[in-house]
Amino acid sequence: MQSQHHDWVSPPGLDPEEAAERLLRDLDTGPEGLSSSEAERRLLQYGLNELRRRTGPQWPKALIRQLTHPLALLLWLAAGLLVIVGSHVVATAVVLIIMLNAAFSFVQELQAERAVEALAKYLPQKAKVERDGAVSEVDASHIVPGDIVVLEEGDRVAADIRLLAGAVEVDMSALTGESVPALRSAAMVDVNVPLLAAHDLVFSGTNCTGGHARGLAFATGMGTEIGRIAALSERVKSEPSPLERQVRRAAWLIAAVSVMLGLSFIPVATLVAHLTLINSLIFAAGLLAGMVPEGLLPVITLALAVAVRDLAGRGALVKRLSAVETLGSTDVICTDKTGTLTQNRMTPVAVWTTAGQIDLDPERSDTLGGAPQWPSPVGSLGRIAADCNNARLDDAAGATGDPTEVAVLTAARILGAETDSATREANRRWQFHFDPELKLMSTIDRSEDGSPVVHTKGAPEALLTRCSHILDADGQPLPLDSLERRQVDGAVDDLAAQGLRVLGFAQRQLPAKKRPPHRRASAEQDLCFVGLIAMLDPPRPGVIEAVAKCQTAGIRIIVITGDHPLTAAATAERIGITGPHPKVVAAEDFEQLEDRQLATLIRSCPEIIFARASPEAKLHIAEALRHDGHVVAMTGDGVNDAPALRRADIGVAMGLSGTDVAREAATMVLTDDDFGSIVTAIEAGRRIYDNVRKFIVYIFAHAVPEVVPFLLFALSGGVIPMPLTIMQILAFDVGSETFPALSLSREPAEPGIMQRAPRPRDEGVIRLPMLLRAWIFLGLMVAGLAAAGYFWVLLRAGWRPGTSIDVGSPLHHAYRQATTMTLLGMITGQIGTAFAVRTQRTSLWSVGVFSNRYLLAGIAAELALAAVFVYLPVFQSLLGTEAPAPSDLLILLPFPFIVWGADELRRYLLRRWSKRHPRGDVRPLVGDLRP
Numbered sequence: 001m002q003s004q005h006h007d008w009v010s011p012p013g014l015d016p017e018e019a020a021e022r023l024l025r026d027l028d029t030g031p032e033g034l035s036s037s038e039a040e041r042r043l044l045q046y047g048l049n050e051l052r053r054r055t056g057p058q059w060p061k062a063l064i065r066q067l068t069h070p071l072a073l074l075l076w077l078a079a080g081l082l083v084i085v086g087s088h089v090v091a092t093a094v095v096l097i098i099m100l101n102a103a104f105s106f107v108q109e110l111q112a113e114r115a116v117e118a119l120a121k122y123l124p125q126k127a128k129v130e131r132d133g134a135v136s137e138v139d140a141s142h143i144v145p146g147d148i149v150v151l152e153e154g155d156r157v158a159a160d161i162r163l164l165a166g167a168v169e170v171d172m173s174a175l176t177g178e179s180v181p182a183l184r185s186a187a188m189v190d191v192n193v194p195l196l197a198a199h200d201l202v203f204s205g206t207n208c209t210g211g212h213a214r215g216l217a218f219a220t221g222m223g224t225e226i227g228r229i230a231a232l233s234e235r236v237k238s239e240p241s242p243l244e245r246q247v248r249r250a251a252w253l254i255a256a257v258s259v260m261l262g263l264s265f266i267p268v269a270t271l272v273a274h275l276t277l278i279n280s281l282i283f284a285a286g287l288l289a290g291m292v293p294e295g296l297l298p299v300i301t302l303a304l305a306v307a308v309r310d311l312a313g314r315g316a317l318v319k320r321l322s323a324v325e326t327l328g329s330t331d332v333i334c335t336d337k338t339g340t341l342t343q344n345r346m347t348p349v350a351v352w353t354t355a356g357q358i359d360l361d362p363e364r365s366d367t368l369g370g371a372p373q374w375p376s377p378v379g380s381l382g383r384i385a386a387d388c389n390n391a392r393l394d395d396a397a398g399a400t401g402d403p404t405e406v407a408v409l410t411a412a413r414i415l416g417a418e419t420d421s422a423t424r425e426a427n428r429r430w431q432f433h434f435d436p437e438l439k440l441m442s443t444i445d446r447s448e449d450g451s452p453v454v455h456t457k458g459a460p461e462a463l464l465t466r467c468s469h470i471l472d473a474d475g476q477p478l479p480l481d482s483l484e485r486r487q488v489d490g491a492v493d494d495l496a497a498q499g500l501r502v503l504g505f506a507q508r509q510l511p512a513k514k515r516p517p518h519r520r521a522s523a524e525q526d527l528c529f530v531g532l533i534a535m536l537d538p539p540r541p542g543v544i545e546a547v548a549k550c551q552t553a554g555i556r557i558i559v560i561t562g563d564h565p566l567t568a569a570a571t572a573e574r575i576g577i578t579g580p581h582p583k584v585v586a587a588e589d590f591e592q593l594e595d596r597q598l599a600t601l602i603r604s605c606p607e608i609i610f611a612r613a614s615p616e617a618k619l620h621i622a623e624a625l626r627h628d629g630h631v632v633a634m635t636g637d638g639v640n641d642a643p644a645l646r647r648a649d650i651g652v653a654m655g656l657s658g659t660d661v662a663r664e665a666a667t668m669v670l671t672d673d674d675f676g677s678i679v680t681a682i683e684a685g686r687r688i689y690d691n692v693r694k695f696i697v698y699i700f701a702h703a704v705p706e707v708v709p710f711l712l713f714a715l716s717g718g719v720i721p722m723p724l725t726i727m728q729i730l731a732f733d734v735g736s737e738t739f740p741a742l743s744l745s746r747e748p749a750e751p752g753i754m755q756r757a758p759r760p761r762d763e764g765v766i767r768l769p770m771l772l773r774a775w776i777f778l779g780l781m782v783a784g785l786a787a788a789g790y791f792w793v794l795l796r797a798g799w800r801p802g803t804s805i806d807v808g809s810p811l812h813h814a815y816r817q818a819t820t821m822t823l824l825g826m827i828t829g830q831i832g833t834a835f836a837v838r839t840q841r842t843s844l845w846s847v848g849v850f851s852n853r854y855l856l857a858g859i860a861a862e863l864a865l866a867a868v869f870v871y872l873p874v875f876q877s878l879l880g881t882e883a884p885a886p887s888d889l890l891i892l893l894p895f896p897f898i899v900w901g902a903d904e905l906r907r908y909l910l911r912r913w914s915k916r917h918p919r920g921d922v923r924p925l926v927g928d929l930r931p
């Protein structure tokens, strides 16, 4: 990257507040912007327009943090205690565990961070610059000082810019914390004021919330104000998610239990089992080290990060790790229609005037052959459609512009109107942009006889209220009375009920001599209604399946659209969101509703659609739903949608069609604008949450076999020799915990994951049935198997209660083999546990026994490590292991299958049980009836 070679990325000695002409000269920029070759040269000179971290390497700090987090400190304490009592070997082992864990967690955090950082490449910021005399869209990182930049509503400002023409409103909160939009205009030149207060400057990192302007970039990259503040000099601190907080709490709980267990072990071991105080202290400290689940949190962070990276590749960019878990409990999706449910690729299919309806052939977009003689209002309709339009049909890249306008222009061409953009622009005197609140757009154009004429298009009912006349079949304006109004309404309803998007068109001749009105309200009044154009916007491929998935998954879909109620209802029905008679709330009904009524309405109507809705309506709906305890995903793409996107649990912005402002406010950006990607993300959220639960069960399960041997020893009053040495417990901890646990986060989704109700918002990640399964069922079983292996070897060697197994005694060799059997029994048992926890409810066959290759690799690593522990002389003397006889090893072979098989049986019985008790009104104890 070039930028890394430059520390100073704006031309030195430049005063952005000097006169515009001088600034242009200083930056050596002509009226047509830079040439492409000059821009390339400057890119090399000044570097990429990017913010970089200024600080040096962060890793020593991160590593130290891993070594000093509270759970690690607890282990340090244990190690210290061990040194004091003189058990240096165990102390060293504990320190080794701390180190290994720190390194492991560190690597995982780093990986997680990398995964999140890599997201930027999926959604590069774009900017419009003027180069070689033409405006084009470039990667914002390629803007150089001297570029002429065009700013529009919804854009994120990509460099520090001096405005040259026009005015914009900017949200400067990223720089000043002040969120009230500030007006910035080329006409308000300020001198000698602080840079940030100058009215003719806008700054990188702020957002343009309205207006239109052209400006000169005078600083880029680290040379910008935001670069100077070095907002990125610190790593972005991520808030711990509710999941992480819960898991941290659970880890502490286990730590506390381990400390208590360790402390209570000391008196029992000394008084009842007659162990020396020092030895029991060593055991207590070792037990503590073995049980503390210090690796739990980083595993979860990494699991979330991996999910985020995965999703980015599948069309959904999630901006916060914690959003993944929110996605898993999402139960309402509020979605707009155009472009999300539909393709936003429109074809005109019919035109309507008082002379009747003409159906257009959607396959043909050229002028109809033979130039039929249209009735006169149709010719006028074609002209309005061509003039009140900003799309282009014949660009090198094909048709460009807003898809609605492309369709309108196509219709104009079919109707024989002149659609050349140059002619259109030459004739245009004024333009009132499309306003989503008014749902109208108007232009004032020069007509053939040279007099100005207002051309307006928009939502038919919005247009009709501004019309006083209507063009009759002969092309004569008639007063628009209620009869004609009903006729137009009837035509609109007919077309809209077929799911078509209908736009109305009107005009008004202005007197030739007078100046045309520049106020919108005075232009858009007293119009003469001319006709309608209806267009078809087919559903996106795959959206019907995605909607069906939501339905089985208990996720409600509420369509909130700016379009006509009937169009919305027909589309919703076609896609399967609603049946034939949904409740459709239009703008005028919505305004009558108070918040409480709105909430009641949403609750009582399972099928509801909001049509002609404003961005403000979205905000109210999000609030009402959240108030009712729902977890809401809400889509939006305009500047005005930002508050609703922030208010929803998951704000969803569009990557292709949305504004930068909406993308900023959103939690998730759909890089393909596809409704299906929201559903994919929810599914991933559910899967990750399940997987987190899986490895929590796994990690919790492995504590029981660690404790049981000590209990056997202590409770038998020392009659049963200690079945496991303290070093073996630590070896088990290192060898069996991390790898399989990590691989569980990669588990594929269980079948049926989208056939169950969403997880309630307030449900904890750790639930009682999980604990019972981990501790009582799996944990005890593994402990029992390990103990069986131990006693088998010991008893066969001739041991009876009371026989000495001390060093030098004839049974000592067999005792070492027996403890090794305990260790191996625990390891093989945990392998069974790993397979068992892979599914929560279904049988393992349904996800495939070998479908998680990470787990297979983890188990292979675990077994290799076990062999090292048992056969390598160094480890034999360190851990007190001794190779068991090959025939004894055979006993271990069925262990994994016993544990896994028993859990398969348990799950099978559970499934049968819940089939018989579909409401789950009686719950068996060691099992979760809910999936």
Ligand code: ATP
Pocket (backbone or CB within 6 Å): 336, 337, 338, 339, 402, 404, 405, 434, 436, 439, 440, 441, 457, 458, 459, 460, 502, 503, 560, 561, 562, 563, 564
């Ligand atoms: P959604 O909210 O589902 O995306 P939408 O695209 O219909 O639906 P808006 O873009 O807010 O929502 O448009 C609202 C209405 O304004 C449209 O239904 C249409 O009648 C009208 N409209 C849309 N685009 C234009 C335009 N370029 N010129 C004039 N009127 C338009």
